[in-house]
Amino acid sequence: MKTQQDKLKTMLALFLLLTVILATMGIYYEYYENVKVLKNNDTEGTSEEGILSVILKIDFAGIIPAINMSITCNHSLTAYSILLEANIPVKTKQYGEMIYVQAINNVIENTNKTNYYWFYYVNGISGNVASNYYVLANNSIVEWKYEAWSGIEK
Numbered sequence: 001m002k003t004q005q006d007k008l009k010t011m012l013a014l015f016l017l018l019t020v021i022l023a024t025m026g027i028y029y030e031y032y033e034n035v036k037v038l039k040n041n042d043t044e045g046t047s048e049e050g051i052l053s054v055i056l057k058i059d060f061a062g063i064i065p066a067i068n069m070s071i072t073c074n075h076s077l078t079a080y081s082i083l084l085e086a087n088i089p090v091k092t093k094q095y096g097e098m099i100y101v102q103a104i105n106n107v108i109e110n111t112n113k114t115n116y117y118w119f120y121y122v123n124g125i126s127g128n129v130a131s132n133y134y135v136l137a138n139n140s141i142v143e144w145k146y147e148a149w150s151g152i153e154k
Contacts, residue, residue, distance in 0.1 A: 050074050054140050056082050060107050061116060061146040067105075079120045080131035082142055098130035107146055117149045 051074055058067040071077070071085055080099050083090045091103035101118045102109050109117045120127045120134075121143040127134050136142065 052077060052136070052138050054082055054136050054138075054142060056086055057141065057143045058088070058104060059143065059145045060105070063107050063146070064105065077136045078132050079122060079127055079134040079136065079142055079144075082136065083144070095130075097132075099132040101131060101144070104144055104146075109146075115148055115150075116146050118144060119147050119149075120144050 051072060053070065053072045054077060056067070056069050056071055060066060067086075067088070069086060071082055073085060077085060080090075080092075080101065083101075083104065088105055089103075090101060091108065093100045093102055101120075104118060120131050122134060122136065122140055124141070124143075
């Protein structure tokens, strides 16, 4: 026979479990509602004329010459898809629907334990989401930089 204290402990455990489940659902919902997944026919970020102009800069840390180019198209681009639009070879790893860039133009991250990785910046600000989720606005400047990572957030 359960005592009053055992019943109270069971109810408290159920309440805590329900709270954790609801909090997890709220975080999940908030994340997926706020992340924009680029669709093939998406034109977000384009000008009124439906044209998107973006500057792409790639800094290879002196390993090979830097790339600076202007990309113009009639559809949306992400910080990742601009590399594909520019026909630059990219090696990636996928985590669920998020894409992580491991190499650009055969410059591979952490070669010989150098602790150098690929980071992207839009208009001088470090990306805070996976590069395939960052939808670019017209006249954005996208910079991919091969940089040393200290383990401390920039």
